[in-house]
Amino acid sequence: MARKIIKSKYFVEEDFVEVLAEVPAGGSSPLPTNQEMKVIGRPVTRLDGYDKVSGTARYTFDINLPHLAHARTLRSPYAHARITAIDAREAAKMPGVLGIIHYQNVDQIPWYGSSFLFDPHLRYVGDEVACVAAETEAAASAALKRIKVEYEELPFVVDAAAAMKQNAPAIHEGGNIQGGKPAVYARGDFDAGLAEADVVVEETFTTQVEVHNPTEVHCSVVNWEGDRLTVWDSTQAIFSVRDTVAQSLGLPASQVRVIKRYMGGGFGSKLTTGKYTVMAALLAQRIGRPVRITLDREEMNLAVGNRPDSVQKLTVAAKKDGTLSAMSHWSYGAVGAYPSGAACSWPLRTIYQCPNVKTEEYSVFINAGPGRPFRAPGHVQGTFALESILDDVAEKLAMDPLEFRRKNHATIDQVMNLPYTSKKLLEAYDAGAKAIGWDRRRKVPGADKGRYQRGLGFASQIWWGAGTPPAGCILKLNRDGSVRLIAGTQDIGTGTYTVMAQVAAEILEIPIERIQVNLGDTAVGPYCPLSGGSLTTPSVTPAVADAALQMKEKLLSAAAAILEVPQGELVYQRGEVRHTGDTSKKKTIVEILREMREQTLLTYGARNANPEGYAINSFGAQFAEVEVDTLTGHVKVIKVVAAHDIGRAVNRLTLENQFHGGILQGIGFALMEERVIDPQTGKVLTVNLHDYKMPTIMDMPEIEVIIVSEADTKISNVGAKGVGEPAMIPTPGAIANAIYNAIGVRLHSLPMTPDKILMALAQKG
Amino acid sequence: MEGTFRINGRHELLEFSERATLLQVLRDNGHQEVKEGCAEGQCGSCLVLLDGRLVNSCQVFAAAAVNREITTVQGLGTIHAPHAIQEALVEVGAVQCGFCTPGMVMAAYYLLRHHPDPSEKEIRRALDGNLCRCTGYTKIIEGIRLAARRMRQA
Numbered sequence: 001m002a003r004k005i006i007k008s009k010y011f012v013e014e015d016f017v018e019v020l021a022e023v024p025a026g027g028s029s030p031l032p033t034n035q036e037m038k039v040i041g042r043p044v045t046r047l048d049g050y051d052k053v054s055g056t057a058r059y060t061f062d063i064n065l066p067h068l069a070h071a072r073t074l075r076s077p078y079a080h081a082r083i084t085a086i087d088a089r090e091a092a093k094m095p096g097v098l099g100i101i102h103y104q105n106v107d108q109i110p111w112y113g114s115s116f117l118f119d120p121h122l123r124y125v126g127d128e129v130a131c132v133a134a135e136t137e138a139a140a141s142a143a144l145k146r147i148k149v150e151y152e153e154l155p156f157v158v159d160a161a162a163a164m165k166q167n168a169p170a171i172h173e174g175g176n177i178q179g180g181k182p183a184v185y186a187r188g189d190f191d192a193g194l195a196e197a198d199v200v201v202e203e204t205f206t207t208q209v210e211v212h213n214p215t216e217v218h219c220s221v222v223n224w225e226g227d228r229l230t231v232w233d234s235t236q237a238i239f240s241v242r243d244t245v246a247q248s249l250g251l252p253a254s255q256v257r258v259i260k261r262y263m264g265g266g267f268g269s270k271l272t273t274g275k276y277t278v279m280a281a282l283l284a285q286r287i288g289r290p291v292r293i294t295l296d297r298e299e300m301n302l303a304v305g306n307r308p309d310s311v312q313k314l315t316v317a318a319k320k321d322g323t324l325s326a327m328s329h330w331s332y333g334a335v336g337a338y339p340s341g342a343a344c345s346w347p348l349r350t351i352y353q354c355p356n357v358k359t360e361e362y363s364v365f366i367n368a369g370p371g372r373p374f375r376a377p378g379h380v381q382g383t384f385a386l387e388s389i390l391d392d393v394a395e396k397l398a399m400d401p402l403e404f405r406r407k408n409h410a411t412i413d414q415v416m417n418l419p420y421t422s423k424k425l426l427e428a429y430d431a432g433a434k435a436i437g438w439d440r441r442r443k444v445p446g447a448d449k450g451r452y453q454r455g456l457g458f459a460s461q462i463w464w465g466a467g468t469p470p471a472g473c474i475l476k477l478n479r480d481g482s483v484r485l486i487a488g489t490q491d492i493g494t495g496t497y498t499v500m501a502q503v504a505a506e507i508l509e510i511p512i513e514r515i516q517v518n519l520g521d522t523a524v525g526p527y528c529p530l531s532g533g534s535l536t537t538p539s540v541t542p543a544v545a546d547a548a549l550q551m552k553e554k555l556l557s558a559a560a561a562i563l564e565v566p567q568g569e570l571v572y573q574r575g576e577v578r579h580t581g582d583t584s585k586k587k588t589i590v591e592i593l594r595e596m597r598e599q600t601l602l603t604y605g606a607r608n609a610n611p612e613g614y615a616i617n618s619f620g621a622q623f624a625e626v627e628v629d630t631l632t633g634h635v636k637v638i639k640v641v642a643a644h645d646i647g648r649a650v651n652r653l654t655l656e657n658q659f660h661g662g663i664l665q666g667i668g669f670a671l672m673e674e675r676v677i678d679p680q681t682g683k684v685l686t687v688n689l690h691d692y693k694m695p696t697i698m699d700m701p702e703i704e705v706i707i708v709s710e711a712d713t714k715i716s717n718v719g720a721k722g723v724g725e726p727a728m729i730p731t732p733g734a735i736a737n738a739i740y741n742a743i744g745v746r747l748h749s750l751p752m753t754p755d756k757i758l759m760a761l762a763q764k765g
Numbered sequence: 766m767e768g769t770f771r772i773n774g775r776h777e778l779l780e781f782s783e784r785a786t787l788l789q790v791l792r793d794n795g796h797q798e799v800k801e802g803c804a805e806g807q808c809g810s811c812l813v814l815l816d817g818r819l820v821n822s823c824q825v826f827a828a829a830a831v832n833r834e835i836t837t838v839q840g841l842g843t844i845h846a847p848h849a850i851q852e853a854l855v856e857v858g859a860v861q862c863g864f865c866t867p868g869m870v871m872a873a874y875y876l877l878r879h880h881p882d883p884s885e886k887e888i889r890r891a892l893d894g895n896l897c898r899c900t901g902y903t904k905i906i907e908g909i910r911l912a913a914r915r916m917r918q919a
Binding site for chain 2: 043045046048049050051052053054055056057058059061062064138213214215216217262263264265267296297492493494495653654656657659660661662663664665688689690694696697698700702703
């Protein structure tokens, strides 16, 4: 099959990325619609379901090797300090201790740009001080307490507003504003737009720091064989872990192999290579034994990422007829002690039609754990603020909120000035409004009189999730006629094993049980993108389709040789090649393979390039119904309807998992989750799953998921857009608007906890 | 220390330190089907039955479990012979990353043994100690209802 190398651009998490990729030269032809499919689009149960319910599934956390040593990390007890002396001699003599590393006995390995793996300048409670390997975890933990460290405490700041002030303690040279200046964007003439408006609303919103807290903690197991290193890691990005580990240790990347089989969630926190992985590799090298390193739940809440908080000042101006004439967004957020991103204005810039827009955003260093991408970075907090203020503008215009959004529907991407490959947001409005019963919405907010007051609200969503090349997939036919599918992507729990197998099963017309999928191994699979940014399904499934279509061709060619007939007279159907005229002439896959050598039929499929001249985005609208207990301030989410345009739905069951989970995380962000830091000491107060409030089964509302889209044939043969992040983006905004509709008073601060609800009700009088 | 535990019907003579939790001893001896999410009794991933009672195995000293009957998720059903609860959870799509699932299965089993026909509210109450960060619980409730129906008919 003809190929070419191209430059391709895609958006992942917070930035545009340009990559070179080999892609099919002829582009891609769309597969048939889901109605014509037997496996794609069907609610196929997970291939790994029984592995998981039976406890057979082995996660990185479960990897065990002979002679395995266990590592634990000593972390800074201070928000800001400098190590003046460190003495590990006594700790080293403790029973079972095998090795200790810290800044004095390890080369300076660059980390976070301007810092190091072990940096004597400590910038948050939880920053790495030393790492101990021992016979057991308990022995390693005991040794940590005997490492004598002298700290010089430094002034600290744990609040972004304070950190931006002139005389604030400097966390890095060059000040506390990341990059030294804000990120700005402008189009049109904001002031002119403001001047022609009939209604102008200005409001400030705040959102909290949210912590990922996946169920499986971050962990690695490392093993040296000579100068080659194998790393089992709980990661969303095997290739970037390989590259970072190799670079940190001064090894060629080919000498590092990263493996990830099953993983207990990531949500963005496992996109970044952990210091712990490199520390384990260094210890393993020194002690000559494999090392397992795990974080405990407290470390999970300190050191492996979070969603930065935000203070967002929005101005929205509209004309009497409901058209938006100007919008501005000014915001800052705390990225923690090391570089990350707190920007959150993307939704405001793109989702609604508005000619005059300006944004200015500051990412601010504070003495706290660094941020990392968290399920739709920026978009969740940005959408909450935007959709809240838009409801307030609609009320001033005496317009229905949904009508107001319809009026300002954007048909092109206004930042890049490009048409969308597809945009079915209006269809999502219609389907969602019907399902929730939008006409039941109280016309007057806070109309209910009793203790329990109900309301309806909604919010829209935009996200990237187009997928990207390079993404490769190898198919091999086994002698028994089964298929082995190999790719360098990773299933982070979402169902990638299953959706990839579905595509191969559909095209080769064989039962899905006969497809074995091997993912998550840098030594084996062709490169695929990291699993974040809702990239995975749209990137990797087209490569599977490409490989499977080529395999069909090879089977036809093989059968022609065996049957001694021209290939043109043969057709492929249900795992069998048949002659169109002579029905006695046929060969099944198994028969063809029996006459050929083992695994000689092999194809490589590649993801096509994204189309030139288009923006590719997913869209959706979520509608929430809530009930507010005005006596206790408790908010109960009754129902959420999620109506989305995500291109082709490949598997209804795994898709619903993503929506249910995303909406629940949205509920957590809207109503309860919050990392709390004591401003007096700089210590995080919410370091366990009791104090850090995550939604439980008691909080789950009724959910209805409606997919309004078919395959987006402009993107790829499969035509899927990602769903992981879209599922969460609009939920907090929809809940906030529903709460306003219920009680008639606007909350500007997440999470909308009972105390804030009661305070708001009291102010309303 | 040394002691005999009856794990999923088999006697196992195991060595352990006096401060080891039941969770650590199980996992150190090949029972990695018992998951560890927090080791603080707050997530429910490590649930097992101890003499028929549902416990977070991270909150029990191994020494206190000597000579007692321990049932892990593999004692209920295996990949080859799954329990009705395990089957139902797979069928309805109640499993995503799967890390919390063994604990969920144990909590569901304990519930259905005492309440063969639970209401949705009773299911929610029974699983309130099991945290799931990715599936969103809805399908888990659906799976437990399906399993309950099948177990009553069996």
